[in-house]
Amino acid sequence: MFKPLAAALVLLSTTLVPTAQATAPARPAAQPAWHLGTPPLTTPWTNDVSPTNALPEYPRPQLTRPDWRNLNGLWEWAPAAVGEQPPIGRTLNEQVLVPYPIESALSGLQKHQDRMWYRRTFTVPDNWKGKRLLLHFGAVDYDAKVWVNGRQVATHRGGYDGFDVDVTTALHAKGPQELIVWAEDLTDETYQPIGKQREVGDHGIFYQGSSGIWRTVWMEPLNVASIDRLQLTPDLPNQTLKVTAETSGPAGLDVEVTAYDGRKAVGQVRGKADTELRLPIRNPKTWSPDHPFLYDLKVRLIDRGKMVDQVGSYAGMRSVGLQKGADGKLRMALNGKILFNLSTLDQGFWPDGLNTAPTDAALRFDLEQHKRLGFNTVRKHIKVEPDRWYYWADKLGLMVWQDMPATKTDAMPDPWRAQFESELHQMVDQHKSFTSITVWVPFNEGWGEWDRAATGRIADDVKAQDPSRLVNAHSGVNCCNSHGDSGRGDLIDNHAYLGPATTAPTETRAAVDGEHGGFGLKVPDHMWFGDGSAYEMEPDSATLTRRYVENQTDVLKSAKQCGISGSVYTQMTDVEGELNGFYTYDRRVPKMDFAQVRTINQQIIAGADGTGSGIPNPGPGTPGADGIHFYPLDGTGEDAVGNNDVTLQGGATFAPGKNGQAVALNGDGQYVDTGAALLDTSKNYTASAWVKLNKADGAFQTFVSQDGDRDSAFFLQYSGQDQRFAMSFPGIRALSPTKPNPGQWYHVTGVRDVVKGELKLYVDGELVATKSACALDSSSTGNTVIGRAKFGGNQVDFLDGMIDQVHLYDRALTDAEVRTLYESGR
Template sequence: MCSLSIVLNALGKGLVRMTRKKAGRRLLAAAAAVLLTLTAAPPARAAEPQWRPGVPPLATPWTAQVSPANALPEYPRPQLTRERWRNLNGVWEFAWAKAGEAPPVGRALDRRILVPYPPESALSGIQGTGERMYYRRTFTVPAGWAGQRVKLHFGAVDYDAKVWVNGTEVASHRGGYDAFSADVTDALTASGPQEIIVWAEDLTDATFQPIGKQRRVSDRGIFYQGGSGIWRTVWLEPVPAAHIEGLKTTPDLAASQLRLTARAAGGAGLRVRAVAYDRQQREVGRVTGAANAELRVPVPKAKLWSPDSPYLYDLKVVLLDGNRQVDSVGSYFGMREIGTKKGADGKLRLALNGTILFHLSTLDQGFWPDGLNTAPTDAALRFDLEQHKVLGFNTVRKHIKVEPDRWYYHADRLGLMVWQDMPSSKTDRIPEPWREQFKAELWEMLAEHDSWTSIVGWVPFNEGWGEWDREETGRIADEVKRRDPTRLVNAHSGVNCCNSLGDAGRGDVLDHHQYVGPAAPMPSDTRVAMDGEHGGFGLKTSNHMWFGDGFAYEMTPDKATLTRRYVENQRDVITAGTVCGISGAIYTQITDVEGELNGFYTYDRQVSKMNEAQVRAINTEIIRTVDGSAGNAPQPTPGTPGLTGVAHYPLDGSLDDAAGDADLTNVGGATFGEGRVGQGVVLSGDGQALEAGRPVLDTAADYTASAWVKLDRADGAFQTIVSQDGPQTSDFFLQYSGADQRFAMSFAGVRALAPEKPEVGRWYHVTGVRDAANSELRLYVDGERAATLSACQPFTEPTGTTVVGRGRYNGGPVDYLDGTVDEVHLYDRALSAAEIRQLFDSGR
């Protein structure tokens, strides 16, 4: 004990004795003050901030595996590997920032974040939101890197970023889904700790930046909690002054060669030597030639990559300055060719390596309850892809998100074809200042992913989200094809849906969405057809739901029902493929995501929601069956002759069927009023309809529906004249389309439209024809053909009631007619144009 401590200890004992006397108590008070002053410790330093993970609403099997020592430690760039590198993932200092705030050079920040998990995520340790942020950490340069250039790499920072090293700004970047790098050599000090500061700003849906499904606040619907800042691996590597910056590899099956371009920096006259090896590390071909120029590596008798046999070759590329080797990198490639081919049925279809192959896919969103848009571990990143194979899928649609490189590496190794979406902006049309940025990020996405074997197609737009001009959409599709002629271009997935401005007619694919579907667009001589989204059957799973509740396009009560509905729906895919000619189908979706409960697996990846064996069996059958064989088209049916039809409703004070026994029932209290001739039925547009109680029309064959109608309004609301209920959605709609403000003959999401808007208060004769043999919908208005649309659908047996005055969509009644209907005819055949004219003339 020090001498001061001895004195203080003695003084303290004396004061205690003196408290027994009054004077002593006064002295005690004064002495105590002195004592406290003398014994007070210097101001305590605040405890060093520590990283602690947050608690996610749901934990995945990998949540507990994440730690500062295990934050995505894998080499992040599988197609350009070097032995020496340093991972900078781990605990960084962190603080929210204000606009215009100076970088905190040399100043510690008050919080700790685990990089590369976005600060909104539980795994980051922050689990909060903000628009601007600073990251800070130090590192030392390994002694063995002396004489090398040091590069700092960021897998992705969302959205605007600036980087300082030792107070010197070394990089700035805009774009949340692409990588960027900086040579930081000149900013380094000779020795000791080196400081990195990263600033990030992410305004998400407050701007028109490409964001995909991210939103500042989840809408508990189809948009999710966004992530900002650093969300992919940060790392360092040493490179020589002359070094390889990138490789572009393109298989050429016809020539039995790999086309290779090695981008190099650091001098003129550099050359490269590339050697390809098989799985047994036997050399199969080599080439030497100029850097930054396309070379051809021989690959004789190539073993082709496919979902059934995902064969990959290794590649070693050496950079030469004269005869001296100055750099060396590793890579790999697969030999495959994606294209189109006409089947025996004459329909254009997707082909892999010259053979027709149906693309059976899920919609893969790539979100996680613990890491948001960053998977907790590499095993987790791989899991979703592995489950595609378990379930019998051969394709993945990476939905409006771009993943880290290791995701595509796993897809390459597992044998999954990938349709890669461009992350969309908001659903509104992108305004002028952001259009060039959208395109710049699209071109960057293509450039960064041009060598992945698994990627077979590009998708610039989804459902019109952000689309600003239909002709520009076509030009963008053309430019994508010009930049990458070796892959297919799906200019617009869901061109029939939502915010779409219509089909630009460009690209290699016509893609429709339909829930529950499947969609069944028809291919042309130049474009294949695909179902870009369908299904969406849901099941609630207690204790495994993000919000404790959620939704789907069709909910089911249990696992058995969910599996049954999936199998039934996928059988419709077989029909759509064999009869209508679709080349691919994409089911929504591989996992639940937040409020969406339509996954094969729960959002936490803890529960398999369907019978996997039954799923795999039907999926295998689809891929095996839909091969372009001939003889699948339906044959026309003669039907009932004459113009009376199989059902006729004069509606003159009665709801009786004048042609048969399918009398109508008044639902909701519709009334009789003045009709086109005599009386008609007046419907209010709210809950009133006329139902036959059974399906009158065989919707698996040809049919025609016809009626006189007078609208009391013609605005943005849909109004159904005649329809027939399906399990969830009407088999067809003879309607006024509020979206187009025109009469239409429709399937869900597909409409043959009249050219002009109808007048309120005027009688029209409207007829819809389904010509199954020719896969057409035809619309006639007042006896004249108004529209013809090439359209197909699964030819399933009718299940629901025929209805006058309403439709059915997503399981519920919709689109009630606000007006008067008269003289309804239903036919079990496709009426000719002359017959429809005759029918119209008879009603004048």
Template sequence: MIGCKSMKQTTQFFFALAGVFALIGCRHGVDTPAAAQVSGGKMPTRWDKDVSATSPLPEYPRPQMLRGKWLSLNGPWDYALSAQDASAPPAAYAGKILVPYPYESALSGVGKTTPSGHRLWYRRSFVVPSDWREQRVLLHFGAVNWDSMVSVNGRNMMAHKGGFDPFEIDITGAIRPGQNEIVVSAWNPVIANKPNAQVIGKQRLNPGGIFYTAATGIWQTVWLEPVAVAAHITRLKITPDLDAKMIRLNVEAVGAGVRAKVTLMDGATPLLISVGDVGKDLPLTLSSPHVWTPDDPHLYSLKISLTQGGKAVDTVYSYAALRKISLGKDTQGRQRIFLNNKFVFEVGALDQGYWPDGIYTAPTDAALKSDIEAAKGFGFNLLRKHAKVEPDRWYYWADRLGVLVWQDMPQAFGDLDEPTKKQWMTEWEREIASLYSHPSIVVWTTFNEGWGQHDTEAVVAATRVLDPTRLINNASGWTDKKCGDILDTHAYPGPWSEKPEATRAAVNGEFGGVTMSVDGHRWNNDVMGYGSVLGSGWLVTKRYQDLLKTAYQLKEDRGTSAVVYTQLTDVEQEINGLMTYDRAIVKPDAKIVAAANKGEFLALPPDPNPPLVPTSQGEGQEYRYTTDQPAGDWAGLAFDVSSWKTGKGVLGHNINDARTEWTTADIWARREVTLPTAIPAKLVILAVHDEDAEIYVNGVLAASVKGYSGDYAKLPMSDAARAALKPGKNVLAVHCHNTTGGQGIDVGIEAVK
């Protein structure tokens, strides 16, 4: 832990660790804390035991602008609820809440339903360290969701709208010696599909399907830091310029007559010192630049001092990288996404950043880091940060560990009125400003699938002004408006993409969604995925490998520049992650997945638990079928099906995994299957059916079922059908009748364990 040292000591410590970037926080007078008591949670994670009851998430929250002194205000606060329009807290507080975990989360110690009709109040006291008294004191919030107010010692300091952006307040004039009191309130209405909708991303009051639990109130670190009275640095804007072999650093500051002095280091080796005006680009030229890539995420160290009258009045520490993201033509003249002036096929995962114990907030910094480490372990070089903005430390880990990031603007929904559009743009501008200097971010995505999409061409143009150095994806999936740098297709299971255009690269922004349920690691009993629910990690591995074979074919045949798999982890009822929601179980074979992501397709080992008669979950099984009602014993062994059509399951239309089109009301289908000498005594029929089905074994009715299933149902096999089975050749036959909507049929047999 960095102690509360002099600036000279802090400088020495920082540069000693510059090559490793081990940025850890400074806390005042905090003993080794006990673990937090997690209450009300549906699903813990392995990091819960490491959550401090008095000072959770103690790491310095802003690694790209590190100062030597700061004070975390994370920990237990008083909380209460009031009417949503109340301007003052209730007379009494209801209990304790552990900041910065949101109200709904188990880690907060509250874990209750979103109080959308109420305003949530927080209160705690703090003491400003004595050696700060001749300085200004800034109060920082990483993020508060959504409509917040802050007061210090009874003085109103700020009102803020926006659930994903950091903000700070100069509270110098409100603080006093000894104990001080801070009060924060937050109202999170979770409004969607109304003219005055807020920017909410995937939060919902009634979670289900692709929408999840809301996260109300403080959900990122709250902290104090001192700065000089005369002047201080307010922001660093770091822009890599690979072609010019330089890093452009713009130091923004307040104060009269100030200049910026910058030291650039590579590890512990000083490379250059440059002095210039604040508010202007200061070029840091490198004669032999070491570029940043996902395979070699090289970071340079920065020390920035603000001088006034020749004396340093403020010093911060940072880092930078030299990398370039752009469009370029391949040897066939197709528009591609280039990294450092070369085409790199980007293979990524959708990452929504939800946690079962902390909702929006990872339990610890190690947990936050672990998702990026897992993505790297799976062989991904890209993460699409979907419908959420993370704490600054997540992007620090992306910078340091080496992963490309496509950053979404969290969505609003519905037809937005003009005030809401204005608020949306305000939040988007803040998001870009706060994340601008992270080299890992290479794409801004303004809209997703038409959700709250508005004025797209104008929004893209404004984004280009805010950041001309990165690529812009005008709409990920569905509602492309022919602007920006990327033409993005969503396809499930896919993947698929359009071909590149003259001025835009083509990508597949979502595909896959291979679904597998793991008992004991489920959020609830609902099922959301894209395809049938597979029963084993072996099947998930095979399906994933098949999808990536298609992805690499798209890269060659259609000129696709990137693909994004859905998704890194399960999220609540969505069980299509490569890992379970608690990150405890990796579903597929990670080695085979990592190889596939790099275009290497290893031989799969034998299925360790093969079904007696496989379904079409892993590979389409061949059927003979007809849509004309057959005469005679059509399900029996001796029936002649030579005139029937041949097709692979699933047989159906507008249903997941359909390989053979079936659109009539009825279908009759048969499979010849070979059984071993030893047939298990107890068997079940596996059937995905839409709708009514009768299933036969060697002409004997084995099971019948009404309605439809979105998953492979396990149907008890009749005793008569079990008795009809024999070693060698058998016939599995089915009649399915459909009345409306999608339709499909596929069957197999499994032993009862």
């Protein structure tokens, strides 16, 4: 009698999915005893792990059978040499706790080897005789070979996908069966997909590698005719579930699929195996983060009226797509309704198990905290998890952006490109039945990317492989090693630290912020290296929480004004040297006020629905050619229009200028202070000045800015990084096309248009650059200043040169007005 699958998997004690016990090989007396290693940090689950309970849960939740055996536990282990023959019939000198990678403390080894042997024996239960025996390897990093009773039965390449081996013909008739696995993992010595792994963690954004067997190894008996895999795709508009039962054995058998809501059968279909069937589910209950309903499935394989195999499974009914909001902007949608994808960056590393969570409860914990914090999405960052992780995402209600594990950051050479694509498509194929996965991400920040056109083709190939989900061709297309936007996929994804990004959607692609944030806090005795860093360090939890809320408030602004429909905050937990988590790396200390986090997160999801632009009405502004403040700087600090005279700071002086006198600045602490915030930087404004540089090198020099709490609200400047004039926000620059000449006077004007979401730069009366910038405006209350900027809380970017005729306007000047101002010489 089949029970509902969801309940069976939670209880892990039903007839459908019994808890199997690992059967470890006998240990010779001369072999040293296994013992837990000493991680720099332990988690609450470290001491729950032992040789008798190493991940005992059923590892394949979407295709369950009642009879199986777990082969996790103690295995013999030894380093291997190139070309060495398998140690058939030979006891190995050390022990390892499978499935924890050998570098981890939980493995008992806590060391790295490029090549290694695993060995154990197992027995086949008497009631399995007459059946085929299948061995399942959840994952082996990276190259693997398998022998049973001295016979090689498999080879496999790929560190993140599982593989199965039919070992029936290699078995002895009775008694112990010998199983040997060879694994080679060269990590970052090659261009194999490795994600964040490096042989040795670098105290920065890369972490300790994981080698060898790192997911559950298990075995099960099968009939000659059996169901190998289920491909499940919901078709919500047509109220059907597409089901393909892939089988082994005789062709042409029948399959019967029944869907259950609790104990009640709500739909059934019968047809041929290995073909797509459509299971009708009338008036389906939809799956969503708020209501993650899952239907239980029973699938029977039938040969001439006789059932020859039966499996349990589950599926959710939901649709994923793009949809225009009331504001006309294209956004991500779930079940035909716009839903902002609010996510964290989730690395999936553990201080005790590295790539492998210590227990199933630990694996579930991180996802439960996403729900507690008010997130509805997880970006699984350049790693692939065990199937049970996706089961818990399905069950708890979290959308998943699934990354392809990256290779090293530089362009991968030709011999590895086909391997990368093969592993990418294998990842999609093995995971496309999980309800929670809504987005595929082939590339991150251009890591390993070799050609923009190839990236676009790969995105198209993934979309063709799985049309039911969105494809994010390259998360962080604006960053790092990216070759630029291929124009393919369903999303445009920019990264912005501290951010958020302000990318605007197009007619065919939604816009998302694939990474932002990264605020950090040190927690003594809970840091992997005893220290670490983040994109911005905070002194205490209250400040960290405040900065998070401020940053997420800007996410909501970007959603309303620019139209981003997803954001990914860095990150769920600290990882090794990165201290920017909601939790410490050991998952023991929450670092923020979670109630405040949840409140702002819920406000984003509720408010970012595309029903209103959120753009303030800037009003017409003050008319007139001179603006609201005008500083001739003709030997005095007089404001010729307003009432805010300036003072010269740091020894700045007057000298002959463009039009009479001007202010001369030496680039070393000298500037001009207006004494007040003269511009409402949440609305339209314009700043204009005549400037002359003494030098044009790699140093930034700012002409006009207005102080914010941390950074200037805007920068009218010379960008030393680009060696061009610029009208800038932090991380966004409208740049002039050519480098200015030192000693030459230029008329430079910056315009902020909040309605169009643009920054404009004019040089000598001509529009030279326009940059999209939607939501970074703030009501800056710091002083408007001439000749410097503020960044990271510090006064920076002092002008080395002269400045004259400074105008400030509370409106966005038109092209004609800027040209007239330039021609007037003022």
